[in-house]
Amino acid sequence: MKKYDLLTLGRSSIDLYSANVGSPFEKIEAFNAFVGGCPLNIATGARRLGLETAILTGIGNDQVGNFIKHFLDQEGIVTDWVPTIEGTRSSAVVLGIEPPDRFPLVYYRENCADINLNLDHVDAIPFGDFKAAAFSGTAFSKDPSRTAMFYALELAKKNNVTRLLDIDFRADQWFDPRAFGVTIRAALPSFNIVVGTEEEILATFLTDKEQLLIKHQQISAPEIRGNIENAIQEIMASGVETLVVKRGKDGASIFQPGKEEVKVPGFPVEVLNVLGAGDAFCAGFSFGLLSGWDLYQSVRMGNACGAIIVTREGCANFMPTRAEVDAFVAGYGGL
16 A cells, blocks of 8 residues: 555745736736645645645745745645755745736746755655656756656656656746757656646647747747647657646547547636646546546546636635535536
8 A cells, every 4th residue: 555645746836816806917906825836736636635645845944935835734735855945945926817818927936946856855755655746847947856857757667656747838947948848858758647738748849939929928828839739649659658638628638549539528617817727637637547537537527626726816725625526517417
């Protein structure tokens, strides 16, 4: 018996979200303080659904770090491997909320703690105690975190831990957006499962900076030109066992070698804030998978969690519980 269900690895932050929904960024008068970061959001979502989760992230010796750690402890997420890294600062994010389609985002990640995770931090983790580990693309953007993530992948593989990649493309975190693709392609063969939006999958094979367009500081929702069918085939050819393509209101698609695409319908809802939808999806999907559900039902669970979170104000703080998901899907005839 494994002691824990899921380890998530990578960034964590204080998230300052506009309290004036619909207001242009320059006219925002107040912000609400939450927590966020892809791995933190997934760990929280999965924990609220009932999984035993732990996180490897770094925090600075500062009040923001205390804020993040306090939240994790309150949620019952195992923080035994969350180092306080001297000489660094905890990460921050500032977000405007202008539904339905404008969510300008500013990252404060200069010398941030989680990108300073190193080999020793990874070595401290008992990978044999985990069923699965969820990695995020941004953690591969700079050293020492990049090398630490490749090392964590090695150790996870050695210990028969299911390895999931949330592609998590954030263009402004890379010195060149094409570097994202080069790095992620090098890591792909080490993953069992890859999850991403169409834009993130295209970003994995970006060869020309002109293919990328970011409007209104929408770091989390870039427009990327390319051939999605080719990119999907390239990922499958890398040795990945399962690729899940998130398609927003259209649900998601499952791809596996030698099998037909399986389309999994979503749940139509009114969008308030798209940030965190993909992480909620990953939390729900991981819950299904680690509970022994089949892929279709696991993805449907992911779709339900994603649909719930887009109707709410923030990410981690608003992740649904199992009871909330069950009540939500009952209105749509269940999973």
